[in-house]
Amino acid sequence: MTKAIWMEIQCEFLSRLRMPRYSVPVLAFPLMFYLFFGVILRNGFLGGVAPAVHVMCTMASMGVMFAPLMGLAAGISAERGLGWMEVKRASPMPPIGWFLAKFCGGMAFSAIIIAALFAMADTLGGVRMPAGQWAALGGALIAGSIPFCVLGFVLGYLVTASGAPSMINLVAMPMAFCSGLWVPVQFLPHVIRNIAGFLPAYHVAELSLALAGGAGHGSIASHVQALAGLTMAFFVAARMVWRRDQGRVHAG
Amino acid sequence: MVIAELRNVTKRFGPVTALAGIDLEIARGQLLALLGPNGAGKTTAVRLLLGLSTPDSGAARVFGRDPRERAARTRIGAMLQVGRVPETLRVSEHIRLFSSYYPKPLAFEATIALTGLEGLERRLFGNLSGGQKQRVLFALAVCGNPDILVLDEPTVGLDVDSRRALWRHIRAFVARGGSVLLTTHYLEEADALADRIVVLNHGRVAAAGTSSEVRQRAAARKIRCITALEEPEIVAMAERVSVRRDGLFTEIVATDTDHVLRRLLACDPGARDLEITSAGLEEAFLAITETKR
Numbered sequence: 001m002t003k004a005i006w007m008e009i010q011c012e013f014l015s016r017l018r019m020p021r022y023s024v025p026v027l028a029f030p031l032m033f034y035l036f037f038g039v040i041l042r043n044g045f046l047g048g049v050a051p052a053v054h055v056m057c058t059m060a061s062m063g064v065m066f067a068p069l070m071g072l073a074a075g076i077s078a079e080r081g082l083g084w085m086e087v088k089r090a091s092p093m094p095p096i097g098w099f100l101a102k103f104c105g106g107m108a109f110s111a112i113i114i115a116a117l118f119a120m121a122d123t124l125g126g127v128r129m130p131a132g133q134w135a136a137l138g139g140a141l142i143a144g145s146i147p148f149c150v151l152g153f154v155l156g157y158l159v160t161a162s163g164a165p166s167m168i169n170l171v172a173m174p175m176a177f178c179s180g181l182w183v184p185v186q187f188l189p190h191v192i193r194n195i196a197g198f199l200p201a202y203h204v205a206e207l208s209l210a211l212a213g214g215a216g217h218g219s220i221a222s223h224v225q226a227l228a229g230l231t232m233a234f235f236v237a238a239r240m241v242w243r244r245d246q247g248r249v250h251a252g
Numbered sequence: 253m254v255i256a257e258l259r260n261v262t263k264r265f266g267p268v269t270a271l272a273g274i275d276l277e278i279a280r281g282q283l284l285a286l287l288g289p290n291g292a293g294k295t296t297a298v299r300l301l302l303g304l305s306t307p308d309s310g311a312a313r314v315f316g317r318d319p320r321e322r323a324a325r326t327r328i329g330a331m332l333q334v335g336r337v338p339e340t341l342r343v344s345e346h347i348r349l350f351s352s353y354y355p356k357p358l359a360f361e362a363t364i365a366l367t368g369l370e371g372l373e374r375r376l377f378g379n380l381s382g383g384q385k386q387r388v389l390f391a392l393a394v395c396g397n398p399d400i401l402v403l404d405e406p407t408v409g410l411d412v413d414s415r416r417a418l419w420r421h422i423r424a425f426v427a428r429g430g431s432v433l434l435t436t437h438y439l440e441e442a443d444a445l446a447d448r449i450v451v452l453n454h455g456r457v458a459a460a461g462t463s464s465e466v467r468q469r470a471a472a473r474k475i476r477c478i479t480a481l482e483e484p485e486i487v488a489m490a491e492r493v494s495v496r497r498d499g500l501f502t503e504i505v506a507t508d509t510d511h512v513l514r515r516l517l518a519c520d521p522g523a524r525d526l527e528i529t530s531a532g533l534e535e536a537f538l539a540i541t542e543t544k545r
Binding site: 011016086090092 | 336337338345350402
């Protein structure tokens with residue numbers, strides 16, 4: 001059973017990694033944007049931290065949002081739509097292994113993006129932080145991918161395989177903008193800043209900025225609380241769509 | 253000994269009755285072919301036996317258990333019609349993953365040998381030919397060393413060579429003592445592989461018997477002519493005869509058309525526009541169904 005779970009996680013990760021239409025954009029975009037805005041345009045200060053640090057945090061937040069959303073939502077909708085899920089369900093596969101594989105896959109890609117961004121920030125961006133602070137920041141960001149894993153799971157049951165990429169972008173792009181990942185929150189209109197408080201990406205970004213030494217909006221505790229609350233809400237939705245799908249498959 | 257069965261199973265999808273109270277039994281060591289045209293209810297029967305759906309009435313049992321139980325699933329290997337399989341995993345990774353689901357899987361090398369995948373272990377699934385892909389799906393069904401294999405149209409879309417290769421591997425599984433339920437709409441396939449054939453049509457069992465019994469019955473021909481004789485008179489001429497009116501014409505499907513023809517001409521010398529053709533599988537099934545009534 002443990003072996004099955006471990007194999008499931010490995011296979012999920014490897015199959016994603018070998019899929020260039022997934023791995024390339026998910027890994028390359030945050031790094032590319034960091035190069036543009038964190039390294040090349042790094043003059044001036046934003047919210048009390050250097051752009052090299054600010055953009056590192058916002059791009060890491062974008063990475064931990066897109067990787068699990070794309071991975072889980074597109075992956076699950078494809079498996080459901082094309083009959084592969086049926087093959088797995090007919091086998092004695094432990095469902096827990098399948099869940100864990102999906103979540104670990106999303107978190108693993110998040111971790112790779114974070115590590116690559118940190119390496120870039122250290123070498124090209126000239127960002128200096130004590131080891132403990134790097135670790136806390138990295139840990140918080142990886143944990144920050146959890147709500148997006150759950151959200152991706154939900155979307156995977158709501159969208160069709162062919163519609164998945166555009167639907168995911170339709171959710172993720174506005175969320176990235178409203179959360180201040182592309183334009184710092186203080187430059188956004190008031191209306192959008194009010195919406196931001198309900199978006200997980202906003203709280204992940206603010207949390208990481210606070211941990212990186214920036215003067216963020218709101219306390220660390222408030223962001224952790226908000227993220228925990230949002231994750232719980234997504235879990236409830238995930239349970240609902242999972243149940244509904246089980247019922248449907250049995251009926252159909 | 254019966255190891256898997258459907259007992260008086262009915263399954264409806266909205267207004268469509270996919271299965272109308274069928275009984276199906278698979279014995280240990282048996283290769284049972286479920287034969288029928290598209291829409292006969294074959295896939296529905298398979299899905300019920302695999303616990304992928306539940307019957308509206310009646311019961312599906314595998315080793316005396318509900319097939320949704322893990323204890324039942326670890327003894328079943330399934331090959332379904334699947335639109336797409338993750339293409340960026342290697343053959344070996346797919347097999348090792350599915351092997352890990354079972355308590356006593358075959359050794360990896362044994363699975364490869366049993367399914368003729370030697371030399372393809374490191375290939376990505378997406379880079380395989382159609383026949384090779386089907387063999388990998390077959391390997392995923394046998395790798396757990398199951399007692400029964402359920403194969404839903406395993407050779408559909410394959411060329412003759414690939415089909416025969418897969419037949420060989422299916423026979424090898426049976427030779428090792430395994431049982432198989434296989435669905436197909438090729439009479440030839442059922443004939444080549446099965447100990448016992450159950451013919452399904454419109455969700456009912458139209459006929460059941462050994463391969464040669466069914467083949468003989470299904471080797472029907474069709475007489476088309478204009479005759480003054482009434483349906484009951486023609487049906488009484490021989491066993492396994494079905495009659496249909498088509499405007500002026502009468503269509504008679506029978507296995508012993510020579511005999512029927514002689515009787516027909518004896519009783520109605522005025523019969524004309526005679527035409528004899530070999531009946532399609534569906535019409536042959538119809539002939540079988542008529543005898544059961």
